[in-house]
Amino acid sequence: MEGRVTAVHSSYCLVWVGGETVRCSLRGRLRHGSVQVIPGDLVRISRKKDQGLVEEVLPRKNSLIRPPVANIDRVVVVTAVTHPPIDLVYVDRILVHLESQDIDAVVCFNKVDIEDPDEVRRLSAVYEKAGYEVARTSAVTAEGLSDLVQRMQGRNVVFAGASGVGKSKILSSVTERDISTGRLSKIRRGRHTTKGVTLYPVEGGAFVADTPGFSRLDIVDCEPFSLGYYYREMIELAPLCHFPRCLHKTEELCAVREALAEGAIAPERYETYLSLLDECIEREKRKYGQD
Numbered sequence: 001m002e003g004r005v006t007a008v009h010s011s012y013c014l015v016w017v018g019g020e021t022v023r024c025s026l027r028g029r030l031r032h033g034s035v036q037v038i039p040g041d042l043v044r045i046s047r048k049k050d051q052g053l054v055e056e057v058l059p060r061k062n063s064l065i066r067p068p069v070a071n072i073d074r075v076v077v078v079t080a081v082t083h084p085p086i087d088l089v090y091v092d093r094i095l096v097h098l099e100s101q102d103i104d105a106v107v108c109f110n111k112v113d114i115e116d117p118d119e120v121r122r123l124s125a126v127y128e129k130a131g132y133e134v135a136r137t138s139a140v141t142a143e144g145l146s147d148l149v150q151r152m153q154g155r156n157v158v159f160a161g162a163s164g165v166g167k168s169k170i171l172s173s174v175t176e177r178d179i180s181t182g183r184l185s186k187i188r189r190g191r192h193t194t195k196g197v198t199l200y201p202v203e204g205g206a207f208v209a210d211t212p213g214f215s216r217l218d219i220v221d222c223e224p225f226s227l228g229y230y231y232r233e234m235i236e237l238a239p240l241c242h243f244p245r246c247l248h249k250t251e252e253l254c255a256v257r258e259a260l261a262e263g264a265i266a267p268e269r270y271e272t273y274l275s276l277l278d279e280c281i282e283r284e285k286r287k288y289g290q291d
Helices: 028-032 088-100 117-129 145-152 167-175 224-230 255-261 267-287
Strands: 002-008 013-017 020-026 042-048 051-057 074-079 104-109 133-136 156-160 198-202 206-210
Touching (some): 013 042, 013 051, 020 042, 088 104, 104 117, 104 145, 117 133, 133 145, 145 167, 145 206, 156 167, 167 198, 167 206, 224 267, 255 267
Parallel strands (some): 074 104, 074 156, 104 133, 156 206
Antiparallel strands (some): 002 042, 013 020
16 A cells, blocks of 8 residues: 655654554665655555555655655645744745755745735745745734645645744644744844654645754755756846846846846845855855865
């Protein structure tokens, strides 16, 4: 029988199969082989009473290393606006990483019950203009949660974002489970509240994954001139630039900069692009030993 891995522990994993969770050990070649079982994996198991044995990991359609999770249909990138303060570079670093893996994303502005509604609308418009679906939620008042659940129907969904933005509280609401959360620290950065990736089944055949909070992702791993192809609003513009390896920074006859001047690209997105571009350039210099 086939099922989906919902959690992985040191000596066993949990597999959702036939509407229930089965504790499974791993066949020897899976414990010591090159492919490690991770949450989200589709597996074939044998079962004896309440115990199971993972016999085979089925081919993955995609996977992430950080957090370790496989077969992702959509990622909900959760952020607040001021509680804690939004870091647009961080949000866009996640989005660039997902675009590079061809994984769909929804940008979710949480805590709308305590945020400035005008600022929420302004930032929502930035990402809607870029081509992303945007959700606005409050785990406290339940505003927007039913809409978010609709966006997850039948999908394997991962929640990502910085600590303290309310990922675990949203999941507690949509899964009707008590997922522990921590208080916001004095520096207005949330405490990490989840130690490992866990998938939870929800109505409509969906699975949602909470992921550990972390301060930042690694530097974007792509060549500098390729970065623009991971910004949705730049994909069709980049080939129109005069220079084939245009960085969209200072070059003349740059279609991206022209679109920015005409208001077709949000300044906020262009600013994060420049920040991530600098990271890419510095990474290339270190890679080739340049000063």
